[in-house]
Amino acid sequence: MTEQPLLLVEDTPSLQLVYESVLRSAGHKVTCASDAASGLSKFKEIRPPVVLLDLMLPDRDGLDLMRDFLAIKPDAHVIVITANGSINKAVTAMRAGAHEFLVKPFDEQRFLAAIDNALAGAVLDGQPGAVTGDAQPPAEFIGSSEPMREVYAKIRSVARSMATVFITGESGTGKELCAQAVHDQSNRAHGPFIPLNCGAIPSELLESEVFGHVKGSFTGAISDKPGAAAQAHDGTLFLDEICELDLNLQSKLLRFLQTSTIQPVGATQSRKVNVRIICASNRDPLEEVRRGRFREDLYYRLHVVPIRMPPLRDRGEDVLTIADAALKRFSEEEGRSFGALSPEVATLFRRLNWPGNVRQLLNVIRHVVVLNDSPVVTRDMLPFELHHELEHKDEAPAVDVEKPRVTLDGLIGRTLAEVERLVIEETIASHDGSIPKAARVLDVSPSTLYRKIEAWKADSWKLR
Known part of the structure; x- marks a missing residue:
C-alpha cells in the first residue's frame, strides 16, 4: 500500500507486535522502535509520511518527541496513542500539531481508518499546488478578513483527520456552515452529513433522535427508527448546541464516543457505526463544565480541535462583501434590479454591532429586496430596528446616567x-x-x- 514505511514507536512489546501485525496484514510497510531515542534515529533515517507514537515512553515524553519529528519534517502526520486517563494530554498533542489520536483500547477498524486518513492527507499535502490557508474560502463562506482566514486554514488542516471538532461562536456566525465545510473537505465527503440541533428537541426525545428506537419502545414508537448516529454511518454527525444535552444523555454520548457502538431505545443489542463527530455551541463549554452542566470527561473527548467563529463586528470589510453577495443573489431570486449599497448604507453597515451576526445581515438584505426595487439600497429602505440600534449606539452619554428602575407596570393583576x-x-x-x-x-x-x-x-x- 505504502512505498515508504510507517514508523511505529511503542514501548510495550506485546502491543508493538499486535500493531505491526495488523499494519502488515493491511499491506503497510512498518519500521518499529521501542523508545524515544531509537524512534528519533529511525525517523531521521526513513523520514516516514505517518508516525504512530505512544505518548508514554520510558526514556522521554512522547509529546516532546513529536515536536522533534515535526521540526525535522513538518508535513509528517503523527497519530498519537494514549490511555483513556490521559485524553487531556492527547488534546495538547493535537494542538501541538498531531494529526489524530487513538485512545486505548481501540478496535482494528478504527486503527486502520486513522492510518488511511493520515496517509491520504500526507499524499495530498505533498502534491504540487496543495491547498493552503491563503486559497479561496471553503464551501459557501464569504469574506477574506484575517479572523476568517484563520478559520479557513484550520478547516483545511483538520478536515482529513478523524479528530473531533468543537465549533464555538455567537448565534448567526455560521457554525453549521463551518461543520459542513469540514465534512466536505474530509475523506468522508462521499458519506452523509447529518445535523442535529440538540437545543431544538425536547430532552425526553433526544436519546431517540440520536440513537434511534425500536417499535413499541415507548408511546408513539409505531415503527423502528434509525437515529442520527446510524444515519451518519461512514459520514459526519453534527451535534449543534451540544451544551444543551442533559447529563444523562451526555454519559451515553461519551460511551458512544469510546466504543463507536449505539443501542437504540428499547433494543437488546448494540451495533457498530463509523461516524465522525463535529459539535458546536454558542456557550463557553469550559464555563459549562465549571458550572456542573457539562461533563468534564466529555469536554476533553470533544474539545480536541476548537474552531471559534468570529462575530461579524470583528470581520471588518467582510460585512460589505457578504451584503453585496446577498444583494445580488436575492435580487436574482426576487426579480429585482438592485446592484449596490449606497455610500451612506455602507458606512452604516460598518458601524453597526450586528448582534445577530451574518444571519441578521442576510435577513436585513432580504427585507430590503422583498419590499423595494431600485438600483441602489438607500437608508430609508432599511428596517426600523437598524435605525434604532444605530441611534442607541450614537447616544454614548459622557456622564453616568442612572438606569431606569424596573417597575411592575402592566404586570400587576396578571397570573x-x-x-x-x-x-x-x-x-x-x-x-x-x-x-x-x-x-x-x-x-x-x-x-x-x-x-x-x-x-x-x-x-x-x-x-x-
Missing part, C-alpha cells in the same frame, strides 16, 4: 403564567428571535422554551 409568557416572549424578541440566546439569558434550556411555545400554540388553537 403568574401570563407574566412568565410576557417575560419569555420579550426576551426572545430582544434577541432577534433567537431562542438559544434567550434561553441563555433566562438560564434555562432552549428545549424548555420550545416546549412552552408549542404549548401556547396548542392553547390558542383550542380557543378557536
